[in-house]
Amino acid sequence: MRIRGAVAAFVLTAGLAAGAGPAHAGTTEAAAFTQFVGESTNRASSGSVWYEYRKRSDGWYDISVDDPRSADEWPHDGYGSILMVIYDTPTSSGGGYVLAQNQDVGDDAGPGFTKSKVKNAYFQICNRSDNLGTWYSCGRLHKK
Secondary structure, eight states: OOOSSSSSOOOOTTOOBBBOOOOTTTTTSOOOOOEEEEEETTTSSSEEEEEEEEEOSSOOOOEEEEEEEEEESSTSSSSEOOOOOOOOEEOOOSEEEEEEEEEEEEEEEOOOOEEEEEEEEEEEEEEETTOOOOEEEEEEEEEE
């Protein structure tokens, strides 16, 4: 799925502090995850993820996301939530992936997600129309 947003990119740097988080499924090494949380700009939706990245020798990054969650904070308004990760790859800019989404009066815990060879990854939570499937009022998640 290709997603474009007006939100500025969160540049992956080695300076991010890693916090304790869930162990990433399928890995045999100890993983250090950092939690990111946030709300849509009108605070009608909220989201969170546990995130880890590893720098590659080619200058790109491998990313892992655990326990992505979206929630509707304003029930019965006809809008749910959608949580996305946005990133650049060697062949595209501003692509992304839906991590979790829910309808009005709900929440969702999506599956884990991994992606190789990305840069400028960031997370956003948006309000999502139950009828149209469109989203608006997107807000970036930030390190907790």
